[in-house]
Amino acid sequence: MGTKSISSSNVRDAKSDINFLDYRAVQASKTRAELIRALAVLHLCSIDLFVSRALLWMRLGRRLLGQRCFNALMRRSFFGQFVGGATEAELRQTAEAQRRQGLRPMIAVPMEEPMRKLSDEELTRLYEENTAKQVRAVELSAQLNSNRPKMQLKLTSLMPTSLLQKLATLHGDLAVADAASEVLSQLLQLAVPDTPCSTKSRQQQQDLLRRLLPAASDAGRLSDQLLAAVVRTRRVFDAAKRHSVQILIDAEYSHINPGISLFYLALATVYNAEDYCMVFNTYQCYLRDTIDTYNWHMDLLLSTSRRGVRAGAKIVRGAYLHWENGQGAEINGGRSRVWSSLEETNCSYNRAVSIALDRIVTEGSNSSRHEVILATQNSNSISLCLDGMRRRCISPESGAVSFGQLYGMADYISVPLAQSGYQVYKSIPYGSVDETLLYLVRRANENKLIFDGVREEKSVLRAALRAGRA
Numbered sequence: 001m002g003t004k005s006i007s008s009s010n011v012r013d014a015k016s017d018i019n020f021l022d023y024r025a026v027q028a029s030k031t032r033a034e035l036i037r038a039l040a041v042l043h044l045c046s047i048d049l050f051v052s053r054a055l056l057w058m059r060l061g062r063r064l065l066g067q068r069c070f071n072a073l074m075r076r077s078f079f080g081q082f083v084g085g086a087t088e089a090e091l092r093q094t095a096e097a098q099r100r101q102g103l104r105p106m107i108a109v110p111m112e113e114p115m116r117k118l119s120d121e122e123l124t125r126l127y128e129e130n131t132a133k134q135v136r137a138v139e140l141s142a143q144l145n146s147n148r149p150k151m152q153l154k155l156t157s158l159m160p161t162s163l164l165q166k167l168a169t170l171h172g173d174l175a176v177a178d179a180a181s182e183v184l185s186q187l188l189q190l191a192v193p194d195t196p197c198s199t200k201s202r203q204q205q206q207d208l209l210r211r212l213l214p215a216a217s218d219a220g221r222l223s224d225q226l227l228a229a230v231v232r233t234r235r236v237f238d239a240a241k242r243h244s245v246q247i248l249i250d251a252e253y254s255h256i257n258p259g260i261s262l263f264y265l266a267l268a269t270v271y272n273a274e275d276y277c278m279v280f281n282t283y284q285c286y287l288r289d290t291i292d293t294y295n296w297h298m299d300l301l302l303s304t305s306r307r308g309v310r311a312g313a314k315i316v317r318g319a320y321l322h323w324e325n326g327q328g329a330e331i332n333g334g335r336s337r338v339w340s341s342l343e344e345t346n347c348s349y350n351r352a353v354s355i356a357l358d359r360i361v362t363e364g365s366n367s368s369r370h371e372v373i374l375a376t377q378n379s380n381s382i383s384l385c386l387d388g389m390r391r392r393c394i395s396p397e398s399g400a401v402s403f404g405q406l407y408g409m410a411d412y413i414s415v416p417l418a419q420s421g422y423q424v425y426k427s428i429p430y431g432s433v434d435e436t437l438l439y440l441v442r443r444a445n446e447n448k449l450i451f452d453g454v455r456e457e458k459s460v461l462r463a464a465l466r467a468g469r470a
Contacts, residue, residue: 018386018416020379021456023463025415029101032468038408039461041081042454045444054444058437071433078440082408083110084428088140091430094407095144098426101411102418106150106248106404106425107137110439111157123160124228130157131232135239142243148399150246150373150425153236155260159229164259166213166222171258174296178306181265183212184230188270191230193238233263237271240278248314248373251282254328254337261297268301272310277371280312285349286321286338294352298359302370310368314404315352316375317345319442349376350384357388360400368399373425375404379413379456386422396422406443412460 030038044050050057062070074080084094084105095105111130118126134153141151155164170180187208190201197205209223240247249264251257264281271278283294294313301311320328321338329336339345356372363369374385382403394400402423405414418424429439 018383018420020382020413020416021460022416023412023460023467025419026412026460027464027467029411029415030464032465035461035465035468037077037081039458039465041077042409042458042461046454051444055438055441058441074433074440078444079433079436082406082429082440082443083436084407084430086430086432088430091140091428092144094428094430098407098428099145101415102424103414104147104150104423104425105141105144106152106427107141107144108152108250108427108429109133109137109157110429110431110436111154112438112442113156113161115438127158127228127232131235134158134236138236138239138243138245138247141245148246148402148423149244150248151240152248152250152427154250154252155233155263156252156256158232158236160225161253161256163222163225163229164256164263167259167262168256169258170212171261177258177262177265178300180212181262181269183208184262184266185269187212187226187230188234188266191227191234193231193235233267237267237279241271244276246276246278246280246312248280248312249282251284251316251318253320254284254287254324255331257284257287261293265297265300265307268309268311269307272301272312277310277312277368280314280371280373282314282316282375283352284316284318284320285352286318286324286345288337288339288348290348291352291355295355298370302359302363310370312371312373313356314373314375315349315356317349317378346378346381349378350381353381353385354388357385357392357394357401360394361392371400371402373402373404375427377405377410377413377457382413382417396420399423409454410457412457 026035058074061073065073071079085091091107098105111133114126134157137151141149167180171177187205190197190205190208205227206223209219209226213219213222213226237247239245249260249267251260261281264279267279268281281297283290285291294315298311298313299306301307301309318324318338324338325336328338339348353372353374356370360370360372374382376382385401385403388394389396389401402425403414403417404425404427405411407426407428414424414426429436
């Protein structure tokens with residue numbers, strides 16, 4: 001799949017009827033202490049010396065202060081800003097506060113890769129524990145949001161990265177990827193959790209595995225890993241189906257994303273074939289080939305001559321920029337897969353949004369055959385989308401387009417957007433300080449595309465603080 005050069009001439013500055021710089025929306029939703037904390041944390045996240053060594057500083061702080069004092073400090077700073085709570089009770093309080101502002105909570109259980117190498121037994125135990133946590137997250141999502149509940153899911157919480165990397169090799173050729181995702185969807189349908197496998201079903205599974213993993217030197221180990229991964233995945237997605245929860249599969253590192261995409265295509269084939277779109281894939285617009293990948297996936301899923309199912313897409317800029325320009329470039333032969341400038345990424349994002357809106361109209365904006373959630377803290381991109389929705393007569397109430405922002409960021413965008421009738425979700429992680437520490441480090445270390453653009457948000461926060469003193 002080729003990539004096209006993107007220039008700023010492809011898009012224009014947007015104007016919106018919503019004033020995202022009005023400090024009053026933020027002032028009404030936050031206490032003075034919360035405003036000060038948000039301003040201080042966002043300022044720290046713009047300092048390279050802190051961001052580049054965030055994990056080191058946090059570990060040093062824990063060693064010097066002790067666990068109890070360190071936890072207290074984190075709760076008053078980064079944890080309190082970006083995490084919805086350490087317990088389910090705290091998460092419920094956060095979700096209720098979000099709902100009072102017209103925002104919809106969207107749970108994201110932070111499950112980063114282990115920092116040390118684990119044995120096969122330890123990994124299996126970890127994946128089983130993660131599966132139980134994700135099923136619980138599904139149940140909580142249904143309880144916290146009765147109207148189109150959504151949650152985020154990292155597939156690497158359920159299966160080894162090495163397995164996804166192996167599957168990624170099947171995604172490069174379109175015909176091979178089409179066939180491989182179809183085989184994977186058949187495996188998903190055969191692997192019923194907590195049900196004894198008949199001899200016939202076991203033979204069918206082995207036949208499918210041979211088609212999916214031919215001639216691999218470690219085919220036996222990969223087959224076992226894949227079957228276990230499929231069963232865990234079924235357990236989570238079956239729970240989502242029972243509770244009518246939409247699952248947004250997170251994109252991760254570019255060298256495993258094609259493997260994640262194969263799972264998405266298979267899951268969409270199985271779960272999006274009924275009366276609503278349950279499974280979404282994430283498309284990172286800082287990658288050069290994202291628009292081509294998105295178009296191919298939509299052609300495959302939405303075309304009645306092929307899969308003919310519903311398709312969900314979450315469109316983001318990307319959260320692993322530091323890794324992609326370092327280790328990712330090394331894996332790719334010294335060439336980074338991301339655009340070389342922020343302007344190119346912004347243009348890629350805005351172009352992807354325009355293409356998605358056109359597809360929604362083609363599929364019928366009220367039929368929900370194609371649903372898109374635009375996850376961005378960029379007010380210009382959102383204004384472009386609102387203008388595009390108006391021109392294409394896409395109703396905010398249709399559910400075809402929704403918006404997402406991170407908890408602890410961009411309330412100056414989220415609140416007025418929700419008050420204007422749009423569906424706005426807040427991505428809310430929860431867990432203890434230790435469980436969310438790596439997530440918080442990534443939030444600081446990887447999201448330079450976000451933190452380089454916080455001047456607008458800090459300006460609104462300062463205006464809210466000044467108005468409070470007046």
